[in-house]
Amino acid sequence: MSNATTFVGLDVHARSVKACAFVPETGETIRKSFGYEPGEIASWVSSLPQPARCVYESGVTGFHLCRELNAMGVACVIGAVSKMHKPAADRGRKTDRRDAQFLAVQLALGVVTEVHVPDxxxxxxxxxxxxxxxxxxxxxxxxxxxxxxxxxxxxxxxxxxxxxxxxxxxxxxxxxxxxxxxxxxxxxxxxxxxxxxxxxxxxxxxxxxxxxxxxxxxxxxxxxxxxxxxxxxxxxxxxx
The missing domain is CATH 1.10.287 (Helix Hairpins)
Incomplete structure (x- = not known):
């Protein structure tokens, strides 16, 4: 089980990233939108209650963002998208904001299957x-x-x-x-x-x-x- 205080889900696209931070202690969610700017994302995550941990889905966006965030001291993992099971009710209401929140909650629950991030x-x-x-x-x-x-x-x-x-x-x-x-x-x-x-x-x-x-x-x-x-x-x- 992670000892993080804040769990951040990132819905990553080629030109944009939707972020949702989830703080289990208070139930608070904090949302933010970015361009594909690892530095800005790292700065925002660092301003959240610490320690914080991020996750985004495996896919075509690859490993670059994960490596960049970790290099800047922000803990980030990539979750195997094939192992993520969304509730049936959510499958027909797919939005970037919902996806980011789903990832944050999954990370907080400790049910994200991490993929290996190569150097x-x-x-x-x-x-x-x-x-x-x-x-x-x-x-x-x-x-x-x-x-x-x-x-x-x-x-x-x-x-x-x-x-x-x-x-x-x-x-x-x-x-x-x-x-x-x-x-x-x-x-x-x-x-x-x-x-x-x-x-x-x-x-x-x-x-x-x-x-x-x-x-x-x-x-x-x-x-x-x-x-x-x-x-x-x-x-x-x-x-x-």
Whole structure:
């Protein structure tokens, strides 16, 4: 159970924050609206009966506000939104003010499930890994668009090697085959060039990010964990 005197719920948005402070001893609630200004929020919380503790929901606004408030000496946690169960009567009357008050009361009751707040370095590593996952998805989509475009024109890469096995796509032989295609129409050829360029760009972006992830995996903070994970079958440095 927290030993705080004041519990502050923050309903955080990209440009605004609605705050509600709840003091269980008196039942008093104090409300305040802010822009996204951690310094102003910290100053206001510091003016409340102490000790004070803040909470906001996990979500797209991330960890920045939490880290900033804690750095300024204001205790703040992030609550797992999936673990917060609002009364049915409140679900149809959702407002920022109500959400902030709900969070403050939940924190006072000690029923907030806190999520881990990574430091900036850890979050940066995770963001890089997510960027690589996005780049891989982009590369797959770009190749699908090119393949479907060729299929609409009756073109399917079906070259075979001397053993009669079908050659893989996206190799030098495949691109040589694509280079010999003549669709007989300027607009169609411009479309083909566009899709080919998007595939090459996506592959280049993916390769660049993979190199950065591999380099990151060799840094002292991550290397022991990555080396241990690579002992498992099917896991390389990028996956780890």
């Amino acid at each position: 900036a370095e850890c979050e940066g590593a995770r963001d890089l890994a997510r960027a690589l996952a996005d780049a891989r998805d982009d590369a797959v989509r770009a190749k699908q668009r090119l393949s479907k475009f060729l299929l609409r024109h009756g073109l399917v890469y079906d070259e075979r090697n001397a053993a009669g096995q079908r050659r893989n796509r996206w190799t030098g032989d495949f691109w040589a085959w694509v280079g010999r295609i003549d669709l007989g129409d300027a607009a169609a050829m411009a479309t083909l060039d566009h899709y080919c360029e998007r595939v090459r760009e996506a592959d280049a972006a993916k390769a660049a990010l993979e190199a950065k992830v591999k380099s990151l995996a060799q840094q002292p903070r991550w290397k022991p964990t990555c080396d241990a994970l690579k002992c498992l079958k099917g896991i390389d440095a990028v996956t780890a």
